[in-house]
Amino acid sequence: MNPELRNLITLQDIELKSAELHKQLSDIPRQIQDLNDELERLTSAHEERVAIAKELANRRRTLEGQVDMLQTKLSRLKDQLMTVKTNKEYTAMLHEIQTAEGQIREEEDRILEVMEEMEARDQDIEAARQELGTESAGLRDSIRAAGDSVPGLEEQLARLGAEKEAVEALVDRELLARYRQIAAARKGVALAEAKDELCSCCHVRIRPQMYADLLRTDAILYCDSCSRILFTREES
Numbered sequence: 001m002n003p004e005l006r007n008l009i010t011l012q013d014i015e016l017k018s019a020e021l022h023k024q025l026s027d028i029p030r031q032i033q034d035l036n037d038e039l040e041r042l043t044s045a046h047e048e049r050v051a052i053a054k055e056l057a058n059r060r061r062t063l064e065g066q067v068d069m070l071q072t073k074l075s076r077l078k079d080q081l082m083t084v085k086t087n088k089e090y091t092a093m094l095h096e097i098q099t100a101e102g103q104i105r106e107e108e109d110r111i112l113e114v115m116e117e118m119e120a121r122d123q124d125i126e127a128a129r130q131e132l133g134t135e136s137a138g139l140r141d142s143i144r145a146a147g148d149s150v151p152g153l154e155e156q157l158a159r160l161g162a163e164k165e166a167v168e169a170l171v172d173r174e175l176l177a178r179y180r181q182i183a184a185a186r187k188g189v190a191l192a193e194a195k196d197e198l199c200s201c202c203h204v205r206i207r208p209q210m211y212a213d214l215l216r217t218d219a220i221l222y223c224d225s226c227s228r229i230l231f232t233r234e235e236s
Ligand SMILES: [Zn+2]
Pocket: 192, 199, 200, 201, 202, 203, 204, 223, 224, 225, 226, 227, 228
């Protein structure tokens, strides 16, 4: 194989690897942001559940206070019932007692409803608290790992940058310029392997004469279809 071509292959490998590492590196802030957003979403959803539970407990206390007041009123009414003088007063008092008893039943029904909801939610909250603990630990691990990977990636990129410079220095200026031109037009891939008489990038058949030249000579040849520089690992 033409040694220039060999150097270009090495150069392209380095550049593609660098591009991949650059992408990984530039994706990291976004990944960390997404993980943090998820962590925040889980935490605030849990806080909301806790707030609802607290509100239910307050409502229960309020209702119990009302029942206490009604019961005090009821026993006062029952005491008064003993002291009434007329039938009319007695009937009115009895009616008041029945009303208070009805109100107490209603409040107690409400307390039961609140307690049932609290019980259902208490189980949810306990399960959710455990799940939140596990999930947020996992998320924090991922955030830390993403941040920790930055220096390693930067180091690899620096090393590839140095390798790239060294290889570039070995390539003919004119050929390098042509390589750059094709790479810019073809998403960074300026070289295409010729295999089984096909260009492996654009999959178009290579003319038999050109393919034969590729196998037998050191000439720099270009794909008729995609203009990439052709190389082959096959032997003539
Ligand atoms: Zn091609």
